[in-house]
Amino acid sequence: MYNTKAYAAASATSPLAAIAIARRDPTAHDVQIDILFCGICHSDVHAVRNEWSDFMSTTYPIVPGHEIVGRVTAVGEAVTKYQSGDLVGVGCMVDADGTCPQCQAGLEQFCRSVIFTYNSPDQHQTAPVTYGGYANSVVVDERFVLRVPSNLELAGVAPLLCAGITTYSPIRHHGVKPGQKVGIVGLGGLGHMGVKFAHALGAHTVVFTTSPHKTEDALRLGADEVVVSCNANEMQKHAGSFDFILDTVSAKHDINAYLNLLRLDGNITLVGAPEKPMEIAAFSLLMGRRSLSGSLIGGIPETQEMLDFCGEHNITADVEVIPIQKVNEAYDRLLKSDVKYRFVIDLATLKAA
Ligand code: NAP
Numbered sequence: 132m133y134n135t136k137a138y139a140a141a142s143a144t145s146p147l148a149a150i151a152i153a154r155r156d157p158t159a160h161d162v163q164i165d166i167l168f169c170g171i172c173h174s175d176v177h178a179v180r181n182e183w184s185d186f187m188s189t190t191y192p193i194v195p196g197h198e199i200v201g202r203v204t205a206v207g208e209a210v211t212k213y214q215s216g217d218l219v220g221v222g223c224m225v226d227a228d229g230t231c232p233q234c235q236a237g238l239e240q241f242c243r244s245v246i247f248t249y250n251s252p253d254q255h256q257t258a259p260v261t262y263g264g265y266a267n268s269v270v271v272d273e274r275f276v277l278r279v280p281s282n283l284e285l286a287g288v289a290p291l292l293c294a295g296i297t298t299y300s301p302i303r304h305h306g307v308k309p310g311q312k313v314g315i316v317g318l319g320g321l322g323h324m325g326v327k328f329a330h331a332l333g334a335h336t337v338v339f340t341t342s343p344h345k346t347e348d349a350l351r352l353g354a355d356e357v358v359v360s361c362n363a364n365e366m367q368k369h370a371g372s373f374d375f376i377l378d379t380v381s382a383k384h385d386i387n388a389y390l391n392l393l394r395l396d397g398n399i400t401l402v403g404a405p406e407k408p409m410e411i412a413a414f415s416l417l418m419g420r421r422s423l424s425g426s427l428i429g430g431i432p433e434t435q436e437m438l439d440f441c442g443e444h445n446i447t448a449d450v451e452v453i454p455i456q457k458v459n460e461a462y463d464r465l466l467k468s469d470v471k472y473r474f475v476i477d478l479a480t481l482k483a484a
């Protein structure tokens with residue numbers, strides 16, 4: 132075991148602060164990574180504040196962070212895919228049983244024994260729970276380490292490991308293609324990646340936002356149209372016209388307003404995970420045989436496919452790089468929908484601290 136610097140919250144109401152955490156020495160299949168950048172996902176905020184306690188309660192201290200890019204510093208003797216010096220990524224998962232039907236299908240996120248990057252039981256018992264990427268170093272089984280395309284700017288790659296795959300996976304699953312009309316609800320970290328992917332796949336892409344000042348950015352990011360969602364007239368113009376809508380909103384909102392925009396057999400997929408349940412009017416689904424579904428990140432093979440797609444299409448997240456000392460301020464800004472469009476922590480600022 133060795134110690135590394137990290138940032139953790141000691142309770143649901145504490146700010147994040149510096150801490151030393153233990154990491155295991157790399158075992159045979161492990162890759163040790165010097166973390167360069169880590170994105171700030173809204174899930175980090177939900178978890179730190181224990182907002183998902185009905186589903187998975189938070190163990191403190193919590194070290195969040197599951198949008199990790201870094202450089203390999205050591206590998207175990209059985210590692211075949213990586214060597215020291217490689218640029219790599221780690222997303223939301225660090226282990227799974229590898230044998231269940233979901234794992235065999237490359238859908239490790241749905242494995243009943245999935246180990247998330249933070250706040251999951253630590254199988255190696257280095258700590259009570261896994262600790263995430265707001266840290267200088269991490270050790271991960273090579274099966275959960277991803278190759279990073281060499282042509283992309285690294286800070287903008289970090290958010291692909293969660294915001295990227297979480298939007299890419301449902302957009303692919305629902306067969307988004309040219310000629311389709313696709314809606315993206317919420318222009319934050321996930322939403323802005325959804326816009327980039329839907330646009331790259333040739334769909335007519337419409338952004339729904341509660342923030343009128345994001346209109347110009349939405350168009351620059353690849354949207355064909357922008358609708359300010361509190362404008363009922365604007366919403367009505369799109370009634371019954373969408374093939375697919377991806378809802379990335381982090382707080383309670385009216386889903387029925389979006390269900391009514393779907394055409395026959397249209398689908399809304401929720402990736403946003405608000406703290407409180409939301410109401411669905413039966414008729415919003417009955418009319419037009421519409422469906423509502425959910426999606427959780429994406430499996431490891433698809434995450435690699437998404438990274439390679441981003442390499443080919445030159446896609447990265449639009450980021451605001453911050454020193455780790457500004458992480459609490461960034462959380463407050465996220466809660467005000469004030470992010471362009473992902474905060475990414477430069478971990479060199481933790482090393483220097
Ligand atoms: P984010 O950057 O904070 O973006 C969320 C956006 O939702 C905001 O920018 C805002 O966009 C909109 N919004 C916020 N509050 C709203 C409200 N009260 N009513 C309507 N719109 C509102 O968050 P994120 O990192 O993209 O994450 C979004 C959600 O996805 C979170 O709940 C997160 O936990 C979840 N998530 C799920 C998965 C998964 O696997 N399913 C993975 C990662 C994250 P506008 O300003 O444009 O309205």
Ligand code: ZN
Nearest residue numbers: 172174293294
């Ligand atoms: Zn995330």
